[in-house]
Amino acid sequence: MIEVVNNILVQIDAEGNMISIDDKYQQLYLNMQKILGDKCSLEYEAGAREVEDIYYYLVEKIYELPTYAWDAEFKDGPKQKLNSAFNKFIHNKILWKTQEPYWNNYFSDAKNLRQSNGKFLV
Amino acid sequence: MIDLKDVQNNYLAIDFFLSMSCNKDCHYCTSYTLEQRNLTVDMEFLKRTLYYLRNYKTRCNILGGEPGLIKNLPEVIEEIKSNPNHVCEVLSNSTVRRRYPKVLTDPDIIYVEHFILDFYEHEITYLGPRSYEFHQENDMNNYNLVIKTPNFEKYKHLYPEEMKKLDNKNTLWKEFNGRSPNFSEIQLNPQAAEIDRKMCAAFPMVPVINFENQNLVHCSKKFANNAITSKEFEITQENVDKMMNFRLFKYENYCVTCTEYVQPKGHFPLKKYASILLE
Numbered sequence: 333m334i335e336v337v338n339n340i341l342v343q344i345d346a347e348g349n350m351i352s353i354d355d356k357y358q359q360l361y362l363n364m365q366k367i368l369g370d371k372c373s374l375e376y377e378a379g380a381r382e383v384e385d386i387y388y389y390l391v392e393k394i395y396e397l398p399t400y401a402w403d404a405e406f407k408d409g410p411k412q413k414l415n416s417a418f419n420k421f422i423h424n425k426i427l428w429k430t431q432e433p434y435w436n437n438y439f440s441d442a443k444n445l446r447q448s449n450g451k452f453l454v
Numbered sequence: 455m456i457d458l459k460d461v462q463n464n465y466l467a468i469d470f471f472l473s474m475s476c477n478k479d480c481h482y483c484t485s486y487t488l489e490q491r492n493l494t495v496d497m498e499f500l501k502r503t504l505y506y507l508r509n510y511k512t513r514c515n516i517l518g519g520e521p522g523l524i525k526n527l528p529e530v531i532e533e534i535k536s537n538p539n540h541v542c543e544v545l546s547n548s549t550v551r552r553r554y555p556k557v558l559t560d561p562d563i564i565y566v567e568h569f570i571l572d573f574y575e576h577e578i579t580y581l582g583p584r585s586y587e588f589h590q591e592n593d594m595n596n597y598n599l600v601i602k603t604p605n606f607e608k609y610k611h612l613y614p615e616e617m618k619k620l621d622n623k624n625t626l627w628k629e630f631n632g633r634s635p636n637f638s639e640i641q642l643n644p645q646a647a648e649i650d651r652k653m654c655a656a657f658p659m660v661p662v663i664n665f666e667n668q669n670l671v672h673c674s675k676k677f678a679n680n681a682i683t684s685k686e687f688e689i690t691q692e693n694v695d696k697m698m699n700f701r702l703f704k705y706e707n708y709c710v711t712c713t714e715y716v717q718p719k720g721h722f723p724l725k726k727y728a729s730i731l732l733e
Binding site for chain 2: 367384385386389390392393394396397400401402403404405406407409410
């Protein structure tokens, strides 16, 4: 899972070890904090909420181009959706090698395949 | 009086392709036919479309084809201007200046003119009469639009006087065929980054309302090039609402393979998205 310690993102593995996370994700987190303010929360479950494609694109764009996040003021509804998209993005990116986010059909399909023939086909 | 910066920052642009007919055949243009057809706009369709857009800040770009050929253009412009949420922009090859000069004196209409066809070693070729001058710096919202063609990059240094005349706030510079920032970098095949194409797909550079077929077209580039038919939608209140809230257009197959130039910074600043998402 991913947690915030001293305003820094860290990954906690199954044995409770803290693993540092790439600076680009730290930058994304800071940018999202700037845009979302107190609506910015890091929750695994928040990513399960489906939102319109545009929110995923905005998060990806802010990740690719941090300066894109300059002084934009979203209303409350879009903020919550942006937060969901952010959670899905960051959990998918960071946990992708270690865990399989349950909301992602792509992963659940792969899981079914693995269970059926004993191989991980991704 | 309207302010171009305000319009660029706060309004969503939609192209109104009134007719594909044009009286010129510029080498860089893909959206015209010399056949003179559909020169009278169906006002019932226009009124219905504008009614669906009534609550959205919309920049209605009148083009085609050549809008100067439209017989009831003043009526069309008046209809667009009747809603304070709508801004009317006319893009012409100078036919509007000749036929409907009142458009130029109205500061509430953004008038953009492609007056220069191209630059050559011995002359600059113009689309209109030589007696027409470039628009000087003005507050009437009349703009020169200069396309940075390969010849522009090659020969602009030969015309310092003209370049000086164009060097003002009323000149807009457009990239050649929208593909590349300048001639030396023209490459037809490389693609923009996937995320830029996705954002472009969500609300394309400008969606099109096609007055000939009376429908809504996802992408003007694919519509004009006709390489792959761009996705079309019926004009209904539901579709317009979805479009203006970024829910109608998806990342299509032709977006996956698109090689048009897409702004790396996203063609919408984040501030603009924030102001448009209404919920």
